Amino acid sequence: MNAVLDFIHANRDRFLDELKQFLAIPSISALPAHQEDVKRCADWAAAEMTRIGLQNVTLFPTPGHPVIYGDWLHAAGAPTILFYGHYDVQPVDPLELWESPPFDATIRDGEIYARGAADDKGQVFMHFKALEAHLSQNGKLPVNMKIILEGEEEVGSANLDDFVRAHKADLAADVVVISDSTMFDRGVPSMCYGLRGLCYFQIDVKSASTDLHSGMYGGAIANPGQVLAQMLSQIKDKSSRIKVPGFYDDVQPLTDEERAEFAKLPFNEKKYRKDLGVAKLFGEPGYSTLERVWARPTFEVNGLLSGFTGEGAKTVLPAQAMAKVSMRLVPNQDPVKISDLFDAYVKRIAPKTVDVTVTRMQGGKPWMCDPHNDFVQAAARAIEQGFGRRPVLVREGGSIPVVSTFQEELGLPSVLFGVGLPDENAHAPNEKLDLGNLHNGIIASALLYEEIGALAGGSTA
Amino acid sequence: MNAVLDFIHANRDRFLDELKQFLAIPSISALPAHQEDVKRCADWAAAEMTRIGLQNVTLFPTPGHPVIYGDWLHAAGAPTILFYGHYDVQPVDPLELWESPPFDATIRDGEIYARGAADDKGQVFMHFKALEAHLSQNGKLPVNMKIILEGEEEVGSANLDDFVRAHKADLAADVVVISDSTMFDRGVPSMCYGLRGLCYFQIDVKSASTDLHSGMYGGAIANPGQVLAQMLSQIKDKSSRIKVPGFYDDVQPLTDEERAEFAKLPFNEKKYRKDLGVAKLFGEPGYSTLERVWARPTFEVNGLLSGFTGEGAKTVLPAQAMAKVSMRLVPNQDPVKISDLFDAYVKRIAPKTVDVTVTRMQGGKPWMCDPHNDFVQAAARAIEQGFGRRPVLVREGGSIPVVSTFQEELGLPSVLFGVGLPDENAHAPNEKLDLGNLHNGIIASALLYEEIGALAGGSTA
DSSP states (O other): HHHHHHHHHHTTTHHHHHHHHHSSSOOOOGGGGGGGHHHHHHHHHHHHHHHOOOEEEEOOSSSOEEEEEEEOOOTTTTTTEEEEOOOBBBOSSSSSGGGSSSSOOEEETTEEESSTTTTTTTHHHHHHHHHHHHHHHHHHOOOSSEEEESSSSTTOOOHHHHHHHTTTTTTSSSSSEOOOOOOSSSBBBBBEEEEEEEEEEEEEOOOOOEEEEEHHTTBOOHHHHHHHHHHHHHBOOOTOOOSSSSTTTTTTOOOHHHHHHHHHHOOOOHHHHHTTSSSSSOOOOTTOHHHHHHHHEEEEEEEEEEHHHHOOOOOOSSSSSEEEEEEEOOTTTOHHHHHHHHHHHHHHOOOTTSSEEEEEEEEEOOOOTTTTSSSHHHHHHHHHHHSSSSEEEEEESOOTHHHHHHHHHHHHOEEEOOOOOSSSSSSTTTTTTEEEHHHHHHHHHHHHHHHHHHEEEEEEE | HHHHHHEEEEEEEHHHHHHHHHSSOOOOOTTTGHHHHHHHHHHHHHHHHHHHOOOEEEOOSSSOOOOOEEEEETTTTTTEEEEEEEBBBBOOOSSSGSSSSSOEEETTTTTEEEEETTHHHHHHHHHHHHHHHHHHHHOOSSHHHHHHHSOOGGGGOHHHHHHHEEEEEEEOOSSSEEOSOOOTTTTOOOOEEOOOOEEEEEEHHHHHSEEEHHHHHHBOOOOOOHHHHHHHHHHHHTOBBBBBBTTTTTTOOOOOHHHHHHHHSSSOHHHHHHHHTTSOOOOTSSSSSSHHHHHHHHEEEEEEEEEEESSOOOOOOOEEEEEEEEEOOTTTTOHHHHHHHHHHHHHHSTTTTSSEEEEEEEOOEEEOOOTHHHHHHHHHHHHHHHSSSOOOEEEEOOOOTEEEEHHHHHHHEEEEOOOOOTTTTTTTOOOEHHHHHHHHHHHHHHHHHHHTTSOOOOOOO
């Protein structure tokens, strides 16, 4: 193992150069204009997987962007890890807020800045380098490994479930490993045992067939912007409670043990507020901030558009208004059931004076596992060695819908080992990744393969 | 007078060619990128005024776009008309909804389509041609004439009041004539005796210093889009009643006579709905549609913008949200007082979890005159001759703030004689002007100068 770790230390600079290449490809899955870039990024990742010694590297076409598969299956008798990551990234707007170009990775103060640095290219790359270290120094891995990387995580993984169902036998494993989440805080490595789910919608409100002069017609017909505002104000009340009937029915309450554990975490509200730039926090009464973002469902407005939004004033009565909205779900809320409830509620509160359409855009189930299982404990030992500190157990507010898919379709538990930091601007301008955490994460990943390799298993290899 | 009318008939085609030149200049006052175009348009109009025989044609610079002045003051003993119009136009977005380019005037089915065709270049041009007819055929006008054209009507006429105050003596006259309004309906010429006023604002709601991942932070801080929606829903209630305290205090109620006159007008609700493309009308309970748009104040959302508005889904918690909103005012509401009330109310309902700023963008007083005064009656006779039908008396929902300025600063009554039609898409894509109404309007304008010229007056010439 020393040779593996020495290799990781000795190649830090080269690793960074390679990561910059990965980050330079604008694989924005949400924007059709970047379709070729997404494909180019898949090609880059596949070539890198082959170069480091993975086998059977294949691009599987989907109706959207390809899924990349690769494996190394020569650790007879050892368990098999199914590693999942994604090579697509979020859009970069508003571009003017980036301090350096989002696809020209720039290092400042020990952080690498680029779209995808933390979410998720940097963390996928971390495993590439851990695998390279083992394969180049030992000619083998201590565990069997199957890797799938998708190109549609940022747009809802619409085609991944079908891919997993179509390749159940090929993907058989003992445990899933995913690195697409964050540590609790700088210097506080963590293991995540719960994720929120997601329902994402677009609401379109239309009235007249064309924009009108607000003087000539103002007062005579419904204003779509006003109607949209009134509808949104009826979805969540002022105290942050979601008013969709039945919305909370299946919410699994936090246990007393969880609340006690969360309360022990080194959460600094003042720093949290300062990092976000807000004077006051705000959320559901009766819950702490960590409880609100990890274990309580929410409704958020993700986007609004209506009428004239340029410089100056235009006295227009808009013909339409649009909102992008989403709900984060917690165990045991079901996104299909919640979508049905939401759809019915929005249609019920829609006035008859306008046309309202609700388009379902993304959905993903919430997920939770027993944090005391063998794989989580093995990962905890690896992280403790890599970062010099035993990881804390946390939940996360984000969604990785495939974790539920792996549980349901393949019957596999997941280990969520993320090295991002909460202030690294995933989904926002100036996304970045701490280079120290990247380095420690490569070491921890290399150790993780050993720890899992040493567990009983091997049913599938 | 026959020679004047013959000239107008004989030159119809040439007039159209000239109007197309005027309409070809994209004088969009709201957009800084078009600043040079606005100036070019002022130059075009000034040259045309000189060409038809007006004198002392001058461009007066302002902090914004220039005011054009020209006169003809040789009708000794006759009254003086101060004609007001504007040469700037509204923005054209959404451009993709135009069936022909907005600045390449196109004639289809007896209508000329272009931005500014109705509002207000076409109607200014109508007077140019009436003046040209008199001056070319008689070498004189039957009345004294002063003309001012501004380039900032569509952005709130910010510099016109100062111009009028600075040139009070030069602008002395007996009556103001403005053609920047619509007829009641096709074949129903009208005189307008009342206008609504305007207060226009931008509301900005800000929370975090950057857009955030809606999964990681959703539930912990206020969402500016949601807050904005909740605030807008508190400004106007679901029955369309404005909730700003004191808002209705100074509203002059409709008289029984006005309500009876409005009720007699040939208003076809079914056609109105069909023209607008709405299934249902909607407005303040207890008032007819005409009463709602002519004589009742309203609050409208003119624009909304927050977060991600592109194609697809982005799970962003926006850092800010913006609304452009405006109120139409009726006599005797004062825009400054209403702005103060609005500002205070918005700040009162703004939650402490966000920063809310209210920017005042435009304001204009409502206006009303006695429709039985001599000038209105003179105009009624001219319109009856030009259009073959006695005009009905109407109010308008739009705002022409300068009408109040002329009343207050110069002590002048105004005659509002418009030849636009309600469905001509002022401020919307596919703006147009009916060519028959333009032709009849040129005749009526030429007759109007005669009618007013025959009245007692001449105090200022």
